[in-house]
Amino acid sequence: MPNRRGEDERMRYKVSCDLGYEVEEGCAPFVFNIEAQRRPGQEVLEERLTLSQDLEAERFVMPESGNRYFRVLAGKGDLSVHYEAVVDLAPEVVDPAAVREMPAARLPLEVMTHLLPSRYVESDLLQTFAQKEFGHLPQGYGRVAAICNWIHDHLDYTAGSSDEHTSARDTLLQRQGVCRDFSHLAIAFCRALGIPARFVSAYAWRLSPPDFHAVVEAWLEGPEGGAWFLFDPTRKAAADGLVRMGVGRDAAEVAFCSPFGKVTCGKPEVRIEALDRDADEALTVEAVTLAAA
Amino acid sequence: MPNRRGEDERMRYKVSCDLGYEVEEGCAPFVFNIEAQRRPGQEVLEERLTLSQDLEAERFVMPESGNRYFRVLAGKGDLSVHYEAVVDLAPEVVDPAAVREMPAARLPLEVMTHLLPSRYVESDLLQTFAQKEFGHLPQGYGRVAAICNWIHDHLDYTAGSSDEHTSARDTLLQRQGVCRDFSHLAIAFCRALGIPARFVSAYAWRLSPPDFHAVVEAWLEGPEGGAWFLFDPTRKAAADGLVRMGVGRDAAEVAFCSPFGKVTCGKPEVRIEALDRDADEALTVEAVTLAAA
């Protein structure tokens, strides 16, 4: 099995979203994180951002994450935001058996941040739980996959069963949640076992119903070194059909929109189209990473 | 009142710490964050790190925080770590009345991370509490000072009353804690009010009994622009006598030592000496920042 797809295995997606707001008072700051990341393995070929108001967008790329933020100061009244992009993904598909866990002695120090507990990921409280369920399993890609399988099998995916305060601890007790919650719990178990893990927001091909999606990246070691490998404990999206917007410690860091001031939010409309694939193609089940670090 | 101290108002401190560990199995990774930061207003004139074992320290400075980490792989047996440094502080002392809160419209986007809730700072749960206690106060340095006063007045400083899982939410209910807990709660209130705030670990002059200390920095706007201003809700240390080791979202990010593997930890010995001041000099009560950004 080859470690890499060839050039002809790039996949091309067209993503877009439409967001709508009603602003009660003028000069209301909004920070958005809806643009596709530019990172190895994810190339933004073209993109367009359109605002209903004539506003200047202040841009910022977070160095440690590559997240692309922009801020606008919206005027009173309606604000609509349209973003669209054509993005090429060139994920590496690696033989899962060749992907190991990386011991703490060799973890890059900047990656170790993702071993720490965060607001919605109380990994410090789940040490014993994680050890008892997953501590005895062989280390490597398969152990993270086992965590995701456990979550898939033990939790119900139930729209409306959680809210913005729900954390991994709550989800484990309630045994239900949505993609955000499934991801938080998977990240918590990984960190509790010493595996760095982070939260990823993305446009997800074939997600039904279409919406922004949340998945997990775990830092593992493939044949070419350490890299962030992708996992989706909801099993709702293809691992090679995810266009990343944001990565962070947990959902708190990758909100697609942070409004300040009095604002009413509409429901986002999200779309993703594969420009070179059939929608009924089988989902990838191999280990997928965008690029070894 | 002058905005800055002159050159002759630099203060010189000698700091040191001694840490001891018993390592059960060889090749045990340790990550330390005990070295004084190098940042504007805090100059490390000389320093020395001594390990009882002949180990190579792998070094890393976190770009977003300036925290200095080093990792060693300790052999079986005793490990002792000695660090000492001479550090000059040149804090700016600003008239508190001239320090304002910075509206979200102008906050640097990299600073906005410190508005987010984190593991031990559930600011999302304390919105109403913060609004009801502090929402009506005039914005500015004085409001953060009022938060710290409230904490000082409403909480008992009680050694042993909390543990490593205790969060701001717990502290608010238990009405007691140590410097770590006081700081988490102050940060939580700040963030809930829209004021970026972060956790600082430091060598603290005149802290009694001597130990590593935890205080708070809030992002405010002085006459020369946005800067991190220092607050100590425990009132145990002089604002101009703090030598920073780490800054981060909360205590999870600034552990002075993160051991991996089977290790027994001794109690750290921490010392700080003012080389040019009397120990009974009055504590600074003015607004202090190390340097406007």
Place this chain on the structure above:
Amino acid sequence: MPNRRGEDERMRYKVSCDLGYEVEEGCAPFVFNIEAQRRPGQEVLEERLTLSQDLEAERFVMPESGNRYFRVLAGKGDLSVHYEAVVDLAPEVVDPAAVREMPAARLPLEVMTHLLPSRYVESDLLQTFAQKEFGHLPQGYGRVAAICNWIHDHLDYTAGSSDEHTSARDTLLQRQGVCRDFSHLAIAFCRALGIPARFVSAYAWRLSPPDFHAVVEAWLEGPEGGAWFLFDPTRKAAADGLVRMGVGRDAAEVAFCSPFGKVTCGKPEVRIEALDRDADEALTVEAVTLAAA
């Protein structure tokens, strides 16, 4: 000031409620607690229970509380329940200055149950909080009144801000709630201070909008001995206009309806009318108890 109202100070109320349910499968058990208690100081002169289905009600009076429960096994389809009663209240109005706390040495042992924490009243976690806020106050009726004043002043009464899982701990952090939450918190503070306290569900004269109400009884010692004294931290109802349905450790014990099986519940309609008073009569502010034990 006389300790007791005379016979001519009895007050007469007509209470009623209408409850509606849709039962999906037959033989669904319902337990109701909507009937007025029969206890000294609260005399049920006449009452009528009407069910839309021809069902036999199995009745039970809980000996330790006096709560009147009935169970029916409802058939598939609509179920409506109508209860109405005419009730005389003869509350004793006692001079608050004459009402003391009863020391643990003399508390009736059956009353001590109401010192224990319960599901929605984590008084064990609020010991320090209660001591710091109320520990220094003079003991007696005034201290419980101070607790209720504190809650009234520090919390917002916000419909929809809590749910059936919300506990005193949550309410204290969220600083908002409804009558259920206000009562849980008042009970928690009382118990944390060693004052037995319990949850009361009632028909409440002049409550607006009309609904079932929740208030608090604290065990104190009046001129004639120990008794349950009534407090309403929401200040929404007259202390002498409350017709008790249930008393218990907390809301878990006094649900007005506990359905088993698949049932859709309508919104209850609750009414109370004073047969001998004007609706704009001033609210009683004196210490009120139904009867010394």
Place this chain on the structure above:
Amino acid sequence: MPNRRGEDERMRYKVSCDLGYEVEEGCAPFVFNIEAQRRPGQEVLEERLTLSQDLEAERFVMPESGNRYFRVLAGKGDLSVHYEAVVDLAPEVVDPAAVREMPAARLPLEVMTHLLPSRYVESDLLQTFAQKEFGHLPQGYGRVAAICNWIHDHLDYTAGSSDEHTSARDTLLQRQGVCRDFSHLAIAFCRALGIPARFVSAYAWRLSPPDFHAVVEAWLEGPEGGAWFLFDPTRKAAADGLVRMGVGRDAAEVAFCSPFGKVTCGKPEVRIEALDRDADEALTVEAVTLAAA
């Protein structure tokens, strides 16, 4: 298999405990619940209570539980309490296959209290968890046994891993605890499934090391009607070797000692001896109840 043991299958135990306290100020109230209950199937043949101080014990039997409490007002200085009793147990041993769950339609209304959540048993939060793990199992004695097996298999019995604030929710996350915690979690799962369950404190034959023990009673329906059946999720004691002291909603209700005032507590010494059995006799594994109601 016979439903009942004959007269010659009564078992006789001698139980005793020694408790020691240091009282800082005189007239300190203590409430104890250390005496063996008198209930069908548990006969107290002789007993003796000895106090080191010459104190009058005020006695109270809680009607709804049968718990025997006594209160003393201790003088300043040492207080030691010795209790000993000879108790006959005549448990009924029932064929587990003949023990069913009792539907809500037929549960005695006074038993339904034990369906409610309590301080340390947040059964309302564990509905989905319980349904997903145990909802599909055949109803009856075997389902409660399956709950206890699950707890035994998924949790570590670790002395010192919990404290007096630990609840079922915490225990489920921490995956460890002591007898108190195992029992709270078993009770929570039972209640979440609609099975009334309560907490039992007892002298436990062959418990090692000797101490007060905590087990569970679930209300089920044997061949002779509804009864409280005993379960020990720790598997540390023989079901027919338990001498009950207290039953209640959870540990809050059955503290063996509740001191008021400034008191230092020693470690209790607890003993139990079977007067007619060998200590290496096999543990009973059949369904055991003291007496059908």
